[in-house]
Amino acid sequence: MQRSHIWKDSYWYRTYKTNRFLFVFVVLFFVCSLGSNLIKLETTPFFVWRMYSAKLPETNQYTVQEIWYNQNKLVVIPNTWQESRKLMIFDPLHLYIHTQIDQKGNYSFKNYLLENWGQRHPAFLPVLPQLTIQPDQWSRFPGWFLSYLSKQVGEEVDEVHVLRKQVEYQKNGSLRLISVDTVLYINRSTL
Amino acid sequence: MNFELTPSQRSLLTRMIAGYILFFYLLRLYFGVTPSQLGHPPLFAVEMDITYWIFQGSGLADWLLANPVQSISFDLLLISSGAYLIWKPKQTLAILIFAILIGLYFMLFNSRITHHTHAMCGVVLILWPFAFRNQELFNRLWEGLRYLTCFIYFMSFYWKAFIGDSFYQFNHGLLSVQGNLAEYIYHNPDNLLTAFYQWMIAHPTLLNIGNTAIFLLEGVMLAGLFTRKLDHYLFWIPILVHMAGYFFSDVFFMEMLVLDFTLLPISLLSSNSIQHHSLLIFKLLKVRWR
Numbered sequence: 247m248q249r250s251h252i253w254k255d256s257y258w259y260r261t262y263k264t265n266r267f268l269f270v271f272v273v274l275f276f277v278c279s280l281g282s283n284l285i286k287l288e289t290t291p292f293f294v295w296r297m298y299s300a301k302l303p304e305t306n307q308y309t310v311q312e313i314w315y316n317q318n319k320l321v322v323i324p325n326t327w328q329e330s331r332k333l334m335i336f337d338p339l340h341l342y343i344h345t346q347i348d349q350k351g352n353y354s355f356k357n358y359l360l361e362n363w364g365q366r367h368p369a370f371l372p373v374l375p376q377l378t379i380q381p382d383q384w385s386r387f388p389g390w391f392l393s394y395l396s397k398q399v400g401e402e403v404d405e406v407h408v409l410r411k412q413v414e415y416q417k418n419g420s421l422r423l424i425s426v427d428t429v430l431y432i433n434r435s436t437l
Numbered sequence: 438m439n440f441e442l443t444p445s446q447r448s449l450l451t452r453m454i455a456g457y458i459l460f461f462y463l464l465r466l467y468f469g470v471t472p473s474q475l476g477h478p479p480l481f482a483v484e485m486d487i488t489y490w491i492f493q494g495s496g497l498a499d500w501l502l503a504n505p506v507q508s509i510s511f512d513l514l515l516i517s518s519g520a521y522l523i524w525k526p527k528q529t530l531a532i533l534i535f536a537i538l539i540g541l542y543f544m545l546f547n548s549r550i551t552h553h554t555h556a557m558c559g560v561v562l563i564l565w566p567f568a569f570r571n572q573e574l575f576n577r578l579w580e581g582l583r584y585l586t587c588f589i590y591f592m593s594f595y596w597k598a599f600i601g602d603s604f605y606q607f608n609h610g611l612l613s614v615q616g617n618l619a620e621y622i623y624h625n626p627d628n629l630l631t632a633f634y635q636w637m638i639a640h641p642t643l644l645n646i647g648n649t650a651i652f653l654l655e656g657v658m659l660a661g662l663f664t665r666k667l668d669h670y671l672f673w674i675p676i677l678v679h680m681a682g683y684f685f686s687d688v689f690f691m692e693m694l695v696l697d698f699t700l701l702p703i704s705l706l707s708s709n710s711i712q713h714h715s716l717l718i719f720k721l722l723k724v725r726w727r
Contacts, residue, residue, distance in 0.1 A: 257584065260440070261577045268574060272581050279585070283592050286600075290488035290544065293558050295593040298686070299601025302612035308619040322624055329556075329689035330546070331468040337550040338480045355482070376494050383479040390479055397469055397476070413623055415615055419635030421623050 306415040307424065311336065315395060315403045335398060342387050343408065343429055353379065388432040405433040440665075441576050444527075446706040451526035451567050454698055458539065458560050459519035461692045465546075466516075472501055472508040472545060482551035489553075492544045501545065514538060529570055536564035556689060558589075559696035583699035587661030590675060594656035603652075610648025610685075611641035617686045644685070651681050661700070672700040 253259055262269040275292075282292035313321040313335070323332040345353050356378040364371045396403045408430040413421045442450070465471050481498070483489035492498055501507050515538040521531045543561050547553045562585070566578035598604040606612075618634055625631050637644050654674045661671045675697050679690040 257577075257580055261581070264573050264577050268577055272577070275581075276585075276588070279588065280592075283596070288484075288486050288553070290486055291558075291561060293555060293589075295555075295589055296596045296601060297555065297593065298609075298613065299593075299596035299603050301601070301603050301606045302609060302616060304608075304612070306615065308616055310620045310623050320624075324621070324625060326683050326687050326689050327464075327691075328468060329687075330465050330470045333550040333552065333554065334470045334475070334478075334546075337552045338478060341480055341482070341551040355484075373490075373494050377483050377490055379480055386479040390476065394476055394478070397474065411623070413619060415619075415638060417639065419622075419638035420626070421619065 308413055308415075310411045310413055311340070311429075312409040312411060313339070313395070313406060314409065315399065315406045316401070317405070319399070321395070321399065331398065335395065338387070339391060339408065339430075342384070342391075346384060347429055389437050392432060392434055392437075404435070405431070407431045440580055440703070442572075442579065442703060442706065444572060446703065447567070447572070447575060448526040449706055450698065451532070452523050454563060454567075454695060455519050455522035455526070455535065457695050457698075458535075458564075458692075459516065459523070461560070462515065462519065462539075462542075466512065470546065471512050472542070473505065473512040475502055475508070475549060477502040478549045480551055481548045482553070483548060484553055486553065489544060489548055492541075493548060497541070498545055498548060501541075502549075511538065511542075515542065529568055532564055532567045536568060539564065556692050559586075559693045563695050563698070579699065582696070583665075584662060586675075586696040586699050587658045587671070589696070590655045590658035590678070591662070594652055594658070597652050598656070604649070608641060608645055610644035610646070611638065613648065614638060614644055614685050617688070621687060647681065647685070651678055654678060668700045668702055672697060675700075 258269070258273075261272055278289075278292045282288055283294050283296075286294060286296070288294040315321065321335065323335070345351065359374050359378060360371075364374050392403050392406065395406065407428055410427045410429045412424040412426075414424050416422055462471070466474075477499070481493065483493045501511055514534065518531045518535040518538065521528065522535060525531070539557075540561050543557045546557070563582065566575050566582060569575050569578065594604075603609050614634065615638060622631050622634055654677060658671060658674055660667050675694055679694060682688045682690055
């Protein structure tokens with residue numbers, strides 16, 4: 247008797263009684279959400295909740311990337327609540343440096359999509375180029391970055407250099423600079 | 438047990454949620470990261486997400502960003518539909534427009550920063566139940582969203598404990614703080630918060646225990662899949678998790694807290710109750726001011 251009350255009070259039973267299509271939709275949504283996590287493949291809106299789940303490398307050395315503009319001005323976004331701004335400035339720049347400079351133009355996602363995934367699913371081959379960044383888009387990036395940064399810092403930016411600094415934590419928690427490299431230089435006059 | 442929201446409670450919720458989402462969108466507008474201010478970024482990333490493939494392949498993203506007419510109209514329509522909902526919370530057409538535009542913005546932003554972040558996932562999901570006029574359908578979907586909220590946080594724990602194994606890395610807390618805050622500490626060596634972080638790094642036990650406690654709290658959300666009696670307590674877990682993320686991992690997940698509205702006890706969602714609580718807060722503030 248009590249068991250039947252528990253079942254009749256349950257969310258699933260009440261949803262089924264409300265509307266069978268809704269019940270099927272809700273069940274499918276939960277199955278897809280769980281399935282996406284189990285197969286580790288995200289398909290919006292079935293999100294994979296893997297943040298901070300990977301073990302971190304045992305190190306006390308880290309990389310800090312700095313953007314300097316108009317020779318001696320540093321881009322600093324000090325507050326976490328401005329994260330969206332930071333993401334829009336730093337993340338595309340990071341992809342550009344990683345692909346065009348560190349990997350010398352070797353765009354790993356395009357290679358994987360065209361040479362690996364595309365070969366296994368040939369029906370998709372015609373649309374795959376639209377899903378990857380094309381050479382003209384890579385070459386448009388420095389110009390876009392200068393104009394977007396100009397809006398963000400509120401002045402005309404004519405040149406940018408990006409520094410990659412290697413830093414190390416000391417026992418008291420402070421940071422020591424180990425090395426500095428200039429990884430990118432953009433000048434408006436050379437674009 | 439009562440699971441049903443009345444139409445007036447639903448209206449109150451619509452206003453609160455539309456206001457919450459709109460506030461964060463206006464913040465994004467202020468930071469220059471909404472479509473009207475991006476100026477057609479050339480780089481993008483769709484990753485292995487089929488929904489992004491369709492979005493990018495359809496040409497909609499580039500169409501929206503290529504021309505100021507489209508991108509400014511997008512921002513205006515999104516903001517006005519959200520604002521209209523605060524005024525007229527029962528307008529399902531406005532909800533539908535707001536929900537679709539927020540979903541498009543989510544994909545536009547993530548694809549153009551070339552990195553698929555999850556901070557706006559809750560915002561993308563939460564508006565859909567309100568698009569149904571039928572009160573009973575709304576109630577079932579709203580309740581389903583509450584289960585999804587518990588599922589999300591539990592899944593986050595499950596990943597750490599059973600898939601990625603970070604739960605068993607005892608110094609994960611220290612390594613996470615060191616990695617995420619290196620830039621902040623390097624650029625702000627002399628302020629009070631840096632001094633606090635440096636003290637924590639020098640005494641990592643607290644960080645590691647705190648990190649494990651946050652992981653376990655995410656696991657506790659499993660209880661919400663079986664009972665609603667703990668909602669008063671579960672409500673605080675996402676807040677604690679994201680506040681810890683804010684201060685110790687330099688990540689801003691406050692938009693995700695919109696899902697916490699699903700854990701608000703139904704009894705709190707009445708105008709009398711809101712008035713009572715506002716009065717209480719006002720009285721407390723008055724005492725402090727004195």
